[in-house]
Amino acid sequence: MFEEICPSSLLPFRIGGDKWAGMVLRCLEDGPRRYSELRVPLARISPKMLTQSLRSLERDGFIRRTEYAEPVRRVTYELTGLGRSLLEPLRTFCSWAEEHWDELLDARES
Amino acid sequence: MFEEICPSSLLPFRIGGDKWAGMVLRCLEDGPRRYSELRVPLARISPKMLTQSLRSLERDGFIRRTEYAEPVRRVTYELTGLGRSLLEPLRTFCSWAEEHWDELLDARES
DNA sequence: GAGCGTGGTTACCGATTGGATACCGTGGTG
DNA sequence: CACCACGGTATCCAATCGGTAACCACGCTC
Numbered sequence: 002m003f004e005e006i007c008p009s010s011l012l013p014f015r016i017g018g019d020k021w022a023g024m025v026l027r028c029l030e031d032g033p034r035r036y037s038e039l040r041v042p043l044a045r046i047s048p049k050m051l052t053q054s055l056r057s058l059e060r061d062g063f064i065r066r067t068e069y070a071e072p073v074r075r076v077t078y079e080l081t082g083l084g085r086s087l088l089e090p091l092r093t094f095c096s097w098a099e100e101h102w103d104e105l106l107d108a109r110e111s
Numbered sequence: 112m113f114e115e116i117c118p119s120s121l122l123p124f125r126i127g128g129d130k131w132a133g134m135v136l137r138c139l140e141d142g143p144r145r146y147s148e149l150r151v152p153l154a155r156i157s158p159k160m161l162t163q164s165l166r167s168l169e170r171d172g173f174i175r176r177t178e179y180a181e182p183v184r185r186v187t188y189e190l191t192g193l194g195r196s197l198l199e200p201l202r203t204f205c206s207w208a209e210e211h212w213d214e215l216l217d218a219r220e221s
Numbered sequence: 222g223a224g225c226g227t228g229g230t231t232a233c234c235g236a237t238t239g240g241a242t243a244c245c246g247t248g249g250t251g
Numbered sequence: 252c253a254c255c256a257c258g259g260t261a262t263c264c265a266a267t268c269g270g271t272a273a274c275c276a277c278g279c280t281c
Contacts (some may be wrong), residue, residue, distance in 0.1 A: 013182075014124060014125060014126050014127075014200075015124060015125040016123055016124050017123050017124075019268085019269090026186070032125045033242050035227085035228085036229075037227065037228075039250085047269075047270060047271075048228085048229065048230090049229090049230085049231090049269075049270080049271090050268090050269065050270080051229095052229065052230080053268095053269090055157050060218070060219070061123060061215070061218050061219065062214060062215070062217070062218025062219075063123070063218075068228095072276090072277095072278065072279085073226090073227075073278065073279075074226095074227055074228060074229095074276095074277070075227085075228095076227085076228065076229090081210060081237075083214050083215075083218065084248085086207070087207065087209060089203075089207070090124075090200070090203045090204045090207045093199075093204075094200045094203075094204070095205045097196070097197065097199070097200045101193060101196060104172065105171070105172070107172070108170070108171050108172025108173075108193065109170070109171065109172075110275075119270060128238095129238085129239090130239095145257085145258085146257075146258050146259070147256080147258075148256065155240070157239080157240060157242090158240090158258085158259065158260085159239080159240080159259090159260080159261090160238095160240080161259090162240065162258085162260085163239090182247095182248065182249080183247090183248065183256090183257080183258090184247070184248075184257055184258065184259095185257085185258095186257085186258065203240070209257090
């Protein structure tokens, strides 16, 4: 999903302290996701970093972690109101990046 | 200038690799600035980091460095077109941050 | 009871970041 | 000559980042 288009080193912005946070947020756009569901689109992230990102986003109030009292273990992550409100400026930024992608690459090369 | 309102550790986003880049860009909003002029509003940044931010922003094509062939040494930094275009999403983000400042603080505390 | 999936944690370790501090060459100025 | 401002560099060091790999408890299934 983000592998090619979002090496994140090229994107000139970051959400949260770590570089994955923005992508995690975008993965939660369409509703709650489980830990293992997040690992699919974010294949390149190690479990350690994913946990770290999730904890950090939770601490900052962007996402909510819910652990279900079911026989099989089930944990989901979803955006809070605050997290959802962040999507708008985030999208502004992403569309800026798409729009200026070529310029970014040109500037990097030279 | 940014001392109290922008500890940057609180701001949930970053421009460029380093945490100062966003503030540097905003300092250049109103026109070219000299190295020493930038150090005033960005009092808390070390010369090393300021240089690093400036070099990085220059490499990425957001700012332009101009060295004048004058007897006294004079160097200015100004936004390029690309850099200027980044101001808009940047401002979107900043106003988001202002709007949700209390929520951010609340989330951090608990 | 061996193995699997879920949702992680832990230990280790090299690479990177970032702060403080001191220093430097050039060109004025007193 | 001494000293200052400008625009940085150089060095040192501690903290953090981030990847790999192993491990773990729990419940389920074969």
